[in-house]
Amino acid sequence: MTRRPTFLLSVLAFGFAFFYVPILSMMVYSFNASRLATVWGGFSTKWYGALMSNSQVGEALLLSLKIALVSSTLATILGTLAGIALVRFTKFRGRTLFSGLVTAPLIMPEVITGVSALIFFLLLAGWIGWPAQRGFTTITLAHVTFSMVFVTTIVQARLLQSDRAIEEAAMDLGTRPWGVLWDITLPVISPAILSGWLLAFTISLDDVVITSFTTGPGSTTLPLLIWSKVKLGVTPDINALATLMVLAVGLGVAVAGVVMNRAEARRLADERLAYRAQG
Amino acid sequence: MADFLQIQGVSKSFGPFQAVRDVTLSVAQGEIFSLLGGSGCGKTTLLRMLAGFEDPTAGRIFLDGRDMAGVPPWARPVHMMFQSYALFPHMTVEANISYGLKHDALTPAQRRDRVREMLDLVQLTPTATRKPHQISGGQRQRVALARALARQPKLLLLDEPLAALDKKLREHTQFELMSIQARTGVTFIVVTHDQEEAMTLSDRIAVMDRGQVQQVGSPTEIYEYPVNRFVASFIGAITSFDAEVVARDAGFLTLHVPDFGGQVTTREADFAPGTRVTLALRPEKLVISKDRPPGNAVQGVVKDLAYFGKDSLYRITLASGALVQAHAVNQARGAAMVADWDDQVWLSFQPSAAIVLGG
Ligand SMILES: Nc1ncnc2c1ncn2[C@@H]1O[C@H](COP(=O)(O)OP(=O)(O)OP(=O)(O)O)[C@@H](O)[C@H]1O
Ligand SMILES: [Mg+2]
Numbered sequence: 290m291t292r293r294p295t296f297l298l299s300v301l302a303f304g305f306a307f308f309y310v311p312i313l314s315m316m317v318y319s320f321n322a323s324r325l326a327t328v329w330g331g332f333s334t335k336w337y338g339a340l341m342s343n344s345q346v347g348e349a350l351l352l353s354l355k356i357a358l359v360s361s362t363l364a365t366i367l368g369t370l371a372g373i374a375l376v377r378f379t380k381f382r383g384r385t386l387f388s389g390l391v392t393a394p395l396i397m398p399e400v401i402t403g404v405s406a407l408i409f410f411l412l413l414a415g416w417i418g419w420p421a422q423r424g425f426t427t428i429t430l431a432h433v434t435f436s437m438v439f440v441t442t443i444v445q446a447r448l449l450q451s452d453r454a455i456e457e458a459a460m461d462l463g464t465r466p467w468g469v470l471w472d473i474t475l476p477v478i479s480p481a482i483l484s485g486w487l488l489a490f491t492i493s494l495d496d497v498v499i500t501s502f503t504t505g506p507g508s509t510t511l512p513l514l515i516w517s518k519v520k521l522g523v524t525p526d527i528n529a530l531a532t533l534m535v536l537a538v539g540l541g542v543a544v545a546g547v548v549m550n551r552a553e554a555r556r557l558a559d560e561r562l563a564y565r566a567q568g
Numbered sequence: 569m570a571d572f573l574q575i576q577g578v579s580k581s582f583g584p585f586q587a588v589r590d591v592t593l594s595v596a597q598g599e600i601f602s603l604l605g606g607s608g609c610g611k612t613t614l615l616r617m618l619a620g621f622e623d624p625t626a627g628r629i630f631l632d633g634r635d636m637a638g639v640p641p642w643a644r645p646v647h648m649m650f651q652s653y654a655l656f657p658h659m660t661v662e663a664n665i666s667y668g669l670k671h672d673a674l675t676p677a678q679r680r681d682r683v684r685e686m687l688d689l690v691q692l693t694p695t696a697t698r699k700p701h702q703i704s705g706g707q708r709q710r711v712a713l714a715r716a717l718a719r720q721p722k723l724l725l726l727d728e729p730l731a732a733l734d735k736k737l738r739e740h741t742q743f744e745l746m747s748i749q750a751r752t753g754v755t756f757i758v759v760t761h762d763q764e765e766a767m768t769l770s771d772r773i774a775v776m777d778r779g780q781v782q783q784v785g786s787p788t789e790i791y792e793y794p795v796n797r798f799v800a801s802f803i804g805a806i807t808s809f810d811a812e813v814v815a816r817d818a819g820f821l822t823l824h825v826p827d828f829g830g831q832v833t834t835r836e837a838d839f840a841p842g843t844r845v846t847l848a849l850r851p852e853k854l855v856i857s858k859d860r861p862p863g864n865a866v867q868g869v870v871k872d873l874a875y876f877g878k879d880s881l882y883r884i885t886l887a888s889g890a891l892v893q894a895h896a897v898n899q900a901r902g903a904a905m906v907a908d909w910d911d912q913v914w915l916s917f918q919p920s921a922a923i924v925l926g927g
Contacts, residue, residue, distance in 0.1 A: 297716065454654035460641045460670030461619055461648050472667075476658045559702040 312535060319528035336529040345514065346530060353494055353511040356425065360432035361489035367433065367530035368440025368489070369482055373474065375441070376448040377456075394438045403502030406431040410503065423505030431503040432493040439492065440485035448474075487545070491538075572597040572755060573618075573723060578627030579779075580613050587613040588917040589669050589779040595772075596872055600749055600756045602766040605776035606802070611759040612651065614776075618757065619648045632722060636870040643672075647721040651728045651759075653712040661695040661711050662687070668719045674830040686714040689748060690718065706737045706833045713745075717752060720731070726758045730765060763803050766789070775799050797925055800848045807892045809923075811868050813839045821924060827890040827894050832864040834922040846925040852923035856882060857914050865916040882907065884915060 319337075323330025340346055354471055374381070375388050394402060410420055410427050420427050455477065459469045475482070497512045504513065511534075571594035580588040588610040590891045595601045603611045618629065620641035629636040636644065647668070656664050666683045674682065687693045690710035691886070695703050700711065709729065716724055729745065730738045746769060749756050760766050766773050767787040774784045775798075783790060783799045793801035797808065811823040814831060825847055832847065839845055871891070872883035874899075876902045882894045894915060896906050907913045 300574075452652060452654060454650045454652050455656060457621060457641070458648070458650055458654070458715075459667070461621075461646075462715070463642050463671035464668075465612040465642055473656060477656075556701060562702070 308423050315528050316532045316535065319525060319532040321525050321528070324525070337533075339526050339534075340529050343526070345509075346511070349509050349511045349514040352425065352508060353451070354474040356432060356500075356510060357490050357493040360429045360436060360493045361431075361486050362475040363433045364489040364493075365482060365486040367439050368437035368485060369444050369475075369478075371437070372444030372448060373470065376445055379472075391438060391441050394435050395442070399435075399496075399498040402435055403431070403499040406434070407502040408500065423503055424508035427503045427505070428500050428508065431499050432489075432496065435499060436489035436492045439488050440482075443481050443485040443488070444478060447478045451477055524533040571595060572599075572632060573757075574630040575614075575618075576628045576630070577915075578614070578617060578624045578629060580610070580617060580622060581625045587779055588617070588624075591776075591781050592778075593774055593781065593784065595755060595757065597755055598753050599771045600758060602770040603759045603776060604761065604763060604766040604773050604802075605785055606761060609776045610779040611761075611776060611898065612727055612926065615648065615668055615727055615757065615759055618723070619646055619660065619725055620644050642751075645722040646725060646726040647716040647719060647723075649666045649712050649716045649727065651731065651733070653708050655708060655711055655715070657700055660697050660699055661692060661703065661707075664700070664711055665714045665718050667715065674717060682718060684721050686718050689717070689751070689869065691715045705732055706741065709733060709741065710823055713748070717748070717754065720752075721754060723755045723757065724817070726756060728759055728761070728860070730760075731762075738765070745769065767803075775802060792923075793927070794848075794923060797846060797848070797927070798922060798927060804894055805851050807851070807890075807921075808925075809847045809849075809890065811845050813841050813843045813845055815841055820919060823924070826888055827888040828866045829887060830866075832922070833919045834924050835920045837924045837925070839924065844927070846927060847893070848923040848925055849917060850923075851881065851893040851895040853917050854892070855916050856884075856894055856896055858907070858911075860914050861916045863916060864922075865914050867912065870909055870911045870913060873907075873909060880906075 313360060318329075320332050320333070320334060321329055321427075322333035327454065353448065375384070375391065393568045406427075410423060414420055430461060456469050456473055495512055496510075497516055500510055500513055504510070509517070511530075515527055518524065573593075573595040575591055575593045578588060579586060579589045585589070591614060593601075603614060605611055608678060613622060617624050618636075620636070620639060620643075623637075631644070631646065656667065659667065662683055665686050666679055669679050684693075687696055690713055692710055692714065693705060700708055703711070709732065713726075713729070716726075716911045726745075730741055733741060742765060745756075745758075758766070758769055760769075770787060772784060772786055773790050775782045775790060777798050783795045785793070786843060790799060791803050794803065800806050809825050809827045811825045811832075813821060814824050815822040816836065816839065819836050821836050821839065823832050823834060823845065825832055826828075834847070837845075860867075866886055868884040870882055871885045874881045877898070879895050879897045882896065884892045886896060887890060892915060
């Protein structure tokens with residue numbers, strides 16, 4: 290009986306190590322004074338300095354953020370509407386087909402999605418002369434189409450577990466269906482919408498495959514930049530860049546976690562108080 | 569009779585399943601009317617048709633003379649208090665109550681006044697600015713009631729309004745509901761599966777079973793004059809015996825009851841001699857005694873006895889093996905009970921106390 294926990298624990302430790310050792314070593318080597326990525330040459334922060342003075346990195350970061358912001362916002366609007374339509378308006382024709390179509394992109398290989406987006410843009414350019422050039426717009430549109438699915442899935446799950454009676458109560462009190470959507474449904478599922486947006490944002494921010502198919506000359510996002518630099522050999526400034534990104538993501542997740550924990554703790558405390566006051 | 573609410577031959581099917589079958593009811597203005605029945609008998613479905621969430625498969629509903637067919641929920645002067653209360657979780661108590669008022673032509677001041685009046689009515693003024701998860705179950709129930717009453721509906725539908733409350737709070741809230749109904753004069757239709765609740769609250773009760781209305785009447789009528797075995801056994805406890813009508817005289821019926829090993833007399837009912845009937849007896853209508861009383865009586869042995877404080881419940885086995893339940897009120901403190909375990913006793917009842925049912 291005592292052997293099993295040991296075994297499980299070592300599997301767990303191995304799994305964590307497998308995931309975190311590369312990241313940690315990358316972080317450590319970002320402070321490497323040597324030019325060679327694999328040889329330790331003493332401690333230095335010069336690669337961070339080099340990063341700051343590299344305008345290419347700054348531009349790529351800005352483009353990535355812009356694309357992520359616009360595409361995740363559009364994906365959230367479309368994905369939320371699709372989720373609501375799938376769960377609430379149960380009787381429209383072709384619903385089963387539509388819900389199948391919504392989940393298909395989740396399991397579609399990214400390469401396929403990327404290639405088909407590229408072909409579509411080329412065809413479109415042939416027919417109507419737009420998009421004349423690939424770049425910000427095409428990348429953003431491609432990101433919208435595949436990240437919207439994630440938003441839809443999250444919103445759908447949230448709606449399925451929410452009490453339908455709340456919406457009926459609003460209708461019963463005189464509100465028409467569109468008013469109910471605005472007054473009740475959207476506010477109630479807003480946490481799910483927010484997490485859908487965050488997910489779409491991060492997916493867009495670190496996407497390489499689909500972006501590389503839909504990008505054009507002069508539009509290099511941060512992941513694409515890293516990818517192209519690594520092809521020429523891993524340099525310590527890439528390590529520094531990646532370290533900064535890991536820290537930023539880690540910080541974001543930690544802050545979100547703390548905020549959510551606080552809100553949950555407050556809600557529980559409120560509930561306890563209410564039951565004590567019941568008397 | 570132009571009644572306030574008329575339900576005419578209403579049925580509702582979900583696919584091949586008939587949840588409500590040919591229900592015809594009429595409810596007067598200002599009445600508290602209960603729909604009583606077991607789980608799944610179609611109470612909620614009937615209520616949802618009145619609120620406009622479901623369309624009847626057949627039949628018509630008239631409210632205040634107006635045909636409700638095709639009128640959507642938001643256009644009906646009918647409000648509903650949901651089984652789950654369905655409070656808006658992101659709004660304060662105040663905002664919940666005033667939500668429906670935005671559709672009425674009220675000035676902000678009038679609206680505030682109405683909300684204050686409602687908060688007052690349900691005694692929730694101190695919690696006005698709290699969210700639903702910050703108040704107790706009983707308070708939530710009252711918010712739901714205030715919200716449904718705020719727009720002054722003609723008809724209020726309450727789906728198991730007290731089911732989520734504990735026993736003590738439930739009894740207290742029953743009387744609160746009645747007093748609020750009396751003050752507002754709104755017609756209430758209350759769904760419940762609790763027969764005591766229905767008896768306490770209602771002016772009239774409709775007992776439902778498998779989608780059909782079995783009997784409509786005042787609590788007394790339903791309890792004292794049930795029309796069939798289902799109603800008799802659903803409302804209150806009952807012991808039934810197979811019997812056969814021997815004779816029908818002015819005011820009386822003579823039955824042969826094999827379990828009693830003889831004949832009993834009951835009040836007159838519309839059965840011809842030779843008909844097979846059911847004799848139903850309520851526990852509190854039976855008198856237990858040591859000596860044989862005149863009239864309807866049968867002998868048995870006390871098998872089981874439960875002391876409840878104000879009264880005791882006896883289970884008595886007859887010579888035929890049939891088990892009868894009888895209640896006896898404990899009148900004097902500490903006095904010896906009427907009978908003890910394994911005592912030989914006589915059970916008797918007045919002719920007017922017996923219920924005779926067909927079949
Ligand atoms: N939308 C629906 N589709 C299919 N069947 C339904 C639907 N709504 C209700 N039913 C069925 O109709 C029957 C009556 O349901 P209803 O909710 O009216 O019962 P109820 O009397 O309110 O029961 P309870 O006391 O448990 O609330 C049930 O057997 C239920 O399964
Ligand atoms: Mg119900």
